[in-house]
Amino acid sequence: MRQENKPLSGTSMWFSAIKLALNAGSHIYKKRQETKMAMADAQHMHAAKMARGEEAYQGKLLEARQNDYKDEVVLAILTLPILVLAWGVWSDDPAAMEKIKIFFEHFAALPTWFTSLWILVCGSIFGIKGTQIFRNGGKK
Numbered sequence: 001m002r003q004e005n006k007p008l009s010g011t012s013m014w015f016s017a018i019k020l021a022l023n024a025g026s027h028i029y030k031k032r033q034e035t036k037m038a039m040a041d042a043q044h045m046h047a048a049k050m051a052r053g054e055e056a057y058q059g060k061l062l063e064a065r066q067n068d069y070k071d072e073v074v075l076a077i078l079t080l081p082i083l084v085l086a087w088g089v090w091s092d093d094p095a096a097m098e099k100i101k102i103f104f105e106h107f108a109a110l111p112t113w114f115t116s117l118w119i120l121v122c123g124s125i126f127g128i129k130g131t132q133i134f135r136n137g138g139k140k
């Protein structure tokens with residue numbers, strides 16, 4: 001016997017959608033629990049390797065990276081000229097805009113060794129990928 005595909009009524013459509021959402025939610029929850037278990041297993045295996053002397057302790061290094069604010073400080077410093085420029089434009093103060101224009105002219109006249117050093121410092125803080133952006137012109 002062949003069952004015909006009838007259009008769903010409004011109520012059964014909602015029940016289907018709710019059932020689908022519940023299935024998706026339970027699947028996501030299950031995968032998160034499996035991920036937590038896998039991470040716990042990996043942490044246990046790493047601890048066992050450290051206990052046998054096969055690997056060095058890396059936990060303090062990771063903790064130090066999480067509590068490090070140098071990335072945010074550098075990002076704030078790099079953002080300051082943009083904020084000053086925006087303030088100058090929106091303030092409608094001709095004297096402020098003249099000073100900002102002079103600042104950027106002097107900024108553009110900085111020596112190449114200084115700008116290269118600044119790029120390398122930012123690259124070392126944000127990682128090697130940051131320097132690849134400058135070297136490759138933004139292409140991967």
